Amino acid sequence: MTTDFRLPDLGEGLTEAEIVQWLVAPGDTVTLNQTLAEVETAKAIVELPSPYDGIVATLHAEAGDTVAVGAPLIAFDVDGEDSASDASTPAEGGAAASAAEPATQANLVGYGAAPSGGARPARRARRAAGTAASIVDTAVLEAAPHDALPTGPVETVQGERPRSTPPVRAHAKQLGVDLVLVAAEVGDRPITRADVDAYAERVAPAVPSPPTARPAAELDGERETRIAIRGVRKHTAEAMVQSAFTAPHVTCFHTVDVTETMDLIASLREDRALSGHRIGPLVVIAKAVCLALGRTPGLNSRWDAEAGEIVQHHYVDLGIAAATERGLIVPNIRDADRMSLIGLADALTALTETARSGRTSPAELAGGTFSITNIGVFGIDAGTPILPPGQSGILAVGAVRPQPWVHRGDLAVRQVMTLSLSFDHRVVDGAEGARFLKDVADVLQEPGRAMLMA
Template identity: 50%
Template sequence: MPTFEIFHMPDAGEGLTEADVVTWRVAVGDAVEVNQPLVEIETAKSLVELPCPVDGVVVELLVAEGDTVDVGAPIARFDVDPGGEPAADEAPVAEAPEPETPSVPVVEAPAAQAAAEPADASSGAVLVGYGVSAGSAVRRPRKEGALEPIGGAGEASDYPVLAKPPVRKLARELGVEITTVTPSGPGGLVTREDVEQASKANSARSLATYATDDQPWLESGYSADGGRSTRVPVKSVRKRTAEAMVKSAFTAPHVTVFHTADVTATMDLVKRLKADREFADVRVTPLLIVAKALLLAVRRHPEINASWDDEAREIVYKHFVNLGIAASTPRGLLVPNIKDAHRLPLHELAAELGDLTSLARENRTPPSALTGGTISITNVGPLGIDTGTPILNPGESAILAFGAIREQPWVHEGEIKIRWVTQLALSFDHRLVDGELGARVLADVGRVMSDPGQALVWG
């Protein structure tokens, strides 16, 4: 007889409590193997692709794309013995429709659905596509891309209008009541264009009512700004970033010191390294030099590389440097870090920087790279920003802001010349770093940037 197994949402990071389902890589009825891609989820730290835990057949997908799911909640059900004979009292599992199924679906009446369901849904014998008995919290399974009546499983609809899950999701995001949308697709299918048109119509109607004195939007549900704003749920990276920044800003007393440096010698070094065959396989940028400069400054002033243990009322000095690099990604701000960066020579540091930034931009940063950082750099220069007062990454004592490098007049060897100049800013936790220590660290970074040869003396 069939043997069913439930797959629960695992903790894909370190102590995470929830994740968003981004993309299912399988559909109901698919034969699956252990370790094949099952589902892509987005945690508060990164995008993670979960592998299939069993060999068998997908019987149910218990959550939809876009859902936020708690760790430990069931997300899929498998038949791990699809060749077994069903028991006499079990309803057979319906076969998933083939890709050639016509695009115009057949909608069964509620009575027909009820007749198709097993008398005892708790036995696990559920007809695919129709869910379980009333009162169950399990979402009705469906094949990816399949159509479903408006209102979803267990909800009554006034008429059998159909829509694909992505269209339903779009309607929710745009604030469109999908049962009011006039379908234009085959067989009464609501399309994306239908939802978008309805959204535009709602906005226009909202603007019109906003101009009147009776303000009917107060009862109709339109926003008071006449539809001129969009509300987006705070999830995953943005949610975690907001929580972390608020906690950091209101927990650690921030102090920021600034330094303007002539980095002409650094620009010359970058130019030479780009032409060096030893560095032909890595990307050389000024960020590489400032990262090395910060690592050397930490070596000279190891007290800067620490964290505050509020519970134990202790300062924890780290004898290693996991260098964080703030990265702007399509999912929000991430600060992945290079493990044991203090051990890396310049070429290896360049390679690690390249890998770190490319993975971040591709949304493939592993969760392990987002934990354990000790000190960070935020590079605002490429955005044309001179400098800033960055907020500490939680658990770290300092963060360096590296601003834009510009040509400007500068007094050099007693004469005014055009030089490459940048501004550096170091924010630090004043509970464990005093002003003198912070100033010395920043001055050392500036000194290496002005004269990279100093690294040979300190290295």
């Protein structure tokens, strides 16, 4: 029978998704939980697993199309009696799968039980325009000198598509690097951006340079470029407009001497026992924020207009703004207030690496209670950050700069940073906002003060 699989509810109130790429084509035989496509929501890129064992009959959308939740996505020919059915929700998908007698209930959106027998089926090779993925013998790559590595077309055989994320694939395409060649070197693990860069640098003479932008005079008279508003950019714009025109923002600034914090970080980095942990200024600031929120709970609250209540959180899910190739996202460190400085360092490292690789899930982007945005990494001193919807405070961290400073009655060159705190004036009054900012600044100025606030 022919069965339609509809785009499932991806959670977090998301109503649509864009098809990034199909990993199957009409006529392909697929297995339960095999990845069918990568779709991009307003928050993350998600892999869609197959709810059936069967043959792909029709793709109802093309790469680049935006599909609404509940709309037909792909049709399957599955074993069973000749009758049509639909799979649109986890419950319905389970019923249809039962009719087709698959191994177990469908695993939608990458979550849930694997097929019986334990291991999840290996991803099937992506079919591309009449060819299969290129496979090169690893032994040949290891034995050949770098200038002898294959750079042109190679013999193709049926095989598995190299494991990587869409941003990494786009980066490799820009550099002219064949991911199959990189996969032969890195083995079974997913290919990272660093792997692509290392390969491109090693075979630089053989890899064609990416095309340079043409001068405006050569663009056939075109004087502007139009870019579709979708994905993360669309979600960010809607959220910021909603926040800016709903919550009355107030921003206050405080410039603080962070010399002792920078000295502390330098000493921790010299400690061999801590060599496996990346402790930087943002980690110490995150710890200071968690301590300060315990003393000023209004900053760790949200305004619930429907209930007519202010909801105070007794935990800190700390949002960290991250600039990625897909745009600005704010993943969260769950229960950050319960973590040690080392725990925060490891969590921040994992969060950053996941965000840069494009693997941040929608669940990791939802439910933050307070956020930090590091504008200092761009050399900026201060700003007026907009609150993420549902939060009452966000702290912008400026660049650390050596400046003349009065220290213990004398003029000295000290390491100085400006903190910018925006807060919702419906929830937080000026005095509470000022106390929070001073608490954070006190810890950064004298890290030992954290002992008094713990």
